[in-house]
Amino acid sequence: MSAEIICVGTELLLGEILNSNSQYLAQALANLGIPHYYQTVVGDNPDRIKAAIAIAMERADILIFTGGLGPTPDDLTTETIADFFDTALVENTAVIDDIAAKFAQTGRVMTPSNRKQALIPVGAQVLDNPTGTAPGIIWHPRPNLLILTFPGVPSEMHTMWETVAVPYLKQQGWGQEIIYSRVLRFRGIGESALAEKVVDLFDLQNPTVAPYAGKGEVRLRVSCKAASEAIAQQLMAPIIAKIQAIAGLDYFGQDDDTLASVVGNLLRQQRQTISVAESCTGGGLGAMLTEQPGSSEYFWGGVIAYDNHVKETLLRVDAQLLSNQGAVSGAVAEAMALGVKNQLGTDWGVSITGIAGPGGGTAEKPVGTVYIGIADPQNAVSHHLCQFGDRRGRELTRYLSACQGLDLLRRQLLTASED
């Protein structure tokens, strides 16, 4: 038994809207433990919709349609499905009354075209739409084939799924077994290097482990089929523990954790404060740290020292050092970190200075050269050189630089707390 998602709408084929419905339904099916192996997008064209139904019926038992239920002539989903199964449409009185009531409520007049939305295939059940005028259908046109239709408007579809489809599918026996997933997040190791370390786990059947790349991080997804979340968690716990042990400090969190939230939690736990001194990131590290609600508990502020003059005046970086070593250097990164820490009186100071490009590179310091400085509560300073290369582009280089600053701090905070 499996489901197939069929999204109907020429606007999807023109790229005018992002297909968020398929993501919503994919998650919703996973939550109920209903496997699905294919998604299809097709335009508002009866012949092509029928071709998609013929194919989907061969490979799935539950066909879930979104889109094409509206009142306009290009909304053809219901009548095309009925036609495919040689079934007549009948006007459903309850739906007519419901549409009329909704129009009356908002002071609008129901148009003849709205009557079209009340046409339901003979033998189908109405799938109520509490928030809009387009109901869907629940229909078994043949034994062992279930068709559900939803409007394309995401908010209406979500409400109908939650309030009608989920109870219906549970009553049919689905949702007894769920698919539960956790995403483990890593930094400081490449996708292929991590994959090689945990390659044995990729053969597991339940839970399963699969890698995928993210921006500035690597992820492993651990998924489990089980009767409940609690059982899934139990089955997954030893696998997750094993991965964490293998990855060591390269593992930084799971699910909604971000480098900024992990660093923030560590600072909060250790009752320590931080300030930042940023050159090439221009405020991006501070912005990342303050994404966290309540970050004022540990983040005091910083200096955006884009121009060298600002590095001298507000961060007290030695002019001599700047001219001898250059603004993009380990020594200046350290001076900036120490400078901001001392000027603002925080426990930690983190600095970033580099060449984000596209211009400004030299043979010695090519585009993508970034130095990160960290000053710790004992005023010990260190720096770290990153070579991001010139192919990542300015935005990604700046983003990765800020991530790297957070990650270095995370590692120091974790090591410090073990002392």
Added chain:
Amino acid sequence: MSAEIICVGTELLLGEILNSNSQYLAQALANLGIPHYYQTVVGDNPDRIKAAIAIAMERADILIFTGGLGPTPDDLTTETIADFFDTALVENTAVIDDIAAKFAQTGRVMTPSNRKQALIPVGAQVLDNPTGTAPGIIWHPRPNLLILTFPGVPSEMHTMWETVAVPYLKQQGWGQEIIYSRVLRFRGIGESALAEKVVDLFDLQNPTVAPYAGKGEVRLRVSCKAASEAIAQQLMAPIIAKIQAIAGLDYFGQDDDTLASVVGNLLRQQRQTISVAESCTGGGLGAMLTEQPGSSEYFWGGVIAYDNHVKETLLRVDAQLLSNQGAVSGAVAEAMALGVKNQLGTDWGVSITGIAGPGGGTAEKPVGTVYIGIADPQNAVSHHLCQFGDRRGRELTRYLSACQGLDLLRRQLLTASED
């Protein structure tokens, strides 16, 4: 002739990621005038990928794959396509060299699993990936059937599409009649208010004018079908001029223009410099301004004054003022703008102080209250109060605050230059 988009990835079937690639490719195909009638999503499973190929071949002549080109065992797209067409894979030396060079540049070591990415079906051409390690292929496995593959990482796919696939497809005769679009960008006016002002233009057939909402801005898309860009531009010019005249200062730019790039260009033209003082945005305004390459010409830096202490020490905001008026006030916003301008010695100073939420709101100053201060070259200061409300959430409130800071500056720069 038509194309089909086939997105490969179990993560799509689990609903873990939103399928933005299909939207991108749909628009890209429309721009070249290549029809496409179906999109398919399938998991990382060879049999099902093969089934999808068999179906797609029957209804399209150009199959465009995204996803499954990575180095790990579940990346199966290339080998499955080759297997479907009974074609052997060969290791491509140029790709091996390219991958090795990319690893060397970032100081990482190439792993054996990365060699897999260099396996190309015999007879296929490499579709270069300038930014990542996974190249795609351009392949005619049979007469009148073209296969293009791309990695699933959107940024890599976009670059490959623009730099390799588009020139290739144009050479094949596509894109002779093009659809040319420009996006006009507005700030300071709502979508429906703007729509009402230009409602007559929505009935045009070629060019067409359509509104859509963006994050922190409103957009009108003007699109034209024509034999060339030059002809399209000619047809569109009077319409665009009319819209600009109607919108006045609310029009800020088009296409890739951003508030930051427009402000940057104005500062560069007027040979003036700027610094920022940020509280609730935590560096986000500085980060936006420095997104522009070459922004060091006019952006000198700033102070992230998250904590009040920092407002006093680095920005010289009067402690009395802070305690009397509160950090979130027009008077403090003005003092911050003037403070940063004077401390850093720039022509302009822009400040932001507010309550981004979710906590910290009061009856008098609810969540979403943000003050923006601007100090001009003559040391005249002013402030502007924004009430973003509490329903937008922390991230969007911070983003809109930074946009508003840039927009106020833009209007002052435009007015000043007219004097």
